[in-house]
Amino acid sequence: MKSGGLNPIFKIIFFAILIIWGLSVLYPLLWTLLDALKNNDQFFRKMPWSLPDIPLLWSNFTYVWSEFSFDKYFMNSVVVTIGSTLLGLFLAATTAYVLARYQFKGSNFLYLIYIASMMIPFSLALIPLFFLLNSMHLTNSSFGLILVYASTLIAFGVFVLVGFFKSLPKEMEEAAAIDGASYFGIFFKVMLPLSQPGLITVGIVNVLNIWNEYIIGTILVNDPVHYTLPVGIAMMQAQMQYRTEWGPLFAGLLITMVPVLVVYMFFQRQIASGITAGAVK
Template sequence: MTTSIKNPVVKLFFYTILIIWSVSVLYPLLWTLLDSLKDNKQFFLNMPWALPEMPLFWSNFSYVWSKYNFSTYFMNSIIVTVGSTGLGLLFSATTAYVLARYKFRGSNAIFLLYISSMMVPFVLALIPLFFLMNTMGLINTKIGLILVYTSSVLAFGIFVLVGFFRSLPKELEEAAIMDGASYYGTFFRVMLPLSQPGLITIAIINVLNIWNEYIVGTILVNDPEQYTLPVEIGIMQAEMQYRTEWGPLFAALLITIVPVLVMYIFFQRRIASGITAGAVK
């Protein structure tokens, strides 16, 4: 059900706010794109806010891709993001299904424990987490990053999926069991496909968060071959005080931004509808 604003003054006010907000969001992206097409001379001439001169330096993208070994960092980010998101979905879905469909002593307490963990900043666990990962020999490994990121997204996934599983009719499980399906078959063939809106929502949000994560990647990884894109961007920015390659730096930022920006544009409706559907159900 949608409502429309009939008062022209109120409508103008809201449209003005939306336009200002859109400009404030889009301008930094446009500025990054324009500065990625400049050479160092244009930055030295105090032209960081001006339009780039011709010819445009599209070579900044190929330069940063090869010179700074961005292909390796890009692949590292893909592996870590896909692995963490996949494991996070699997563990969140199985845990949420048990908590939502099976009542046992302590089930509500476990659910509240997961939810309460969302209120604790993950940064507070970095020091003991570092010593734990070091003891397990998982420092400077993609597996270590995947396990840490997976654990960090479990609470949110469980919170969303419990609402979905609780809304599904009990008769679906009973019918599947009567047809000879096992408990595993009932979950993977019946219940999990029905929770697809929630799974897609969680996957998109997790991908956005993990792809852009910087602090954990900096602490748990100091091997350049294992860096993810945000970590390498931070190192490039720190090196700018010793070398002046601002065009390639903005090109690197754009390479990092574009994949998640495109994904968000295509799936933004699913994010909103998935969270709303789980809450309403």
């Protein structure tokens, strides 16, 4: 065996474990797709994990999209996810930059407050949060959800981005200041582009979390016009009452799952590199 190499037997075992792990992840997705192409008769006549009959019921997806207003739920999720992610990133980046580059009395304590807030279960704040937003007439609105979701993203963003900003050399700020750049110019034109790996990592993690969020959306929104996809799926099952239409229900789950899977597939390298860069720095 070459120095620094890996024994062929260990390679085989390693790849076998990866294949088994990959199949264990793909199987639930494949099972969901197969069940989305069935009707109730196939569910009760066959085993739940059996193959669907021919012709495949692709109409389950159009049925869910139109009859259960998944077109509206999808657009609501897109608007809320993008809006809250951009707002949360902006607030986290500006806060992290100040805490990392400017030392003032209480800056370290303020940073610890942000980190400590990540340990508090958000469910403890749901009731006072509801009354606060209700008094401000921000319940049953996408804008209210964007504000709440953005506020929940700040602590994690600050935690990741402070390390990036601290690692950047101060000479770059000084050079930009000599060239006549203002504080805002230094931040937006110099420091923010250099922290792009951290911004991408925080942004993607936040997108995945917000897209799948259910509890806050259920409590703050009870108007179907502003439902997001996770809330829409729960309402869809409730509307079915005593007869659950399993095929359309699985189709709705796939409509919810596919966007986040696509986002993760395209940006998985950026997530890994961003986290690694933050850890090294």
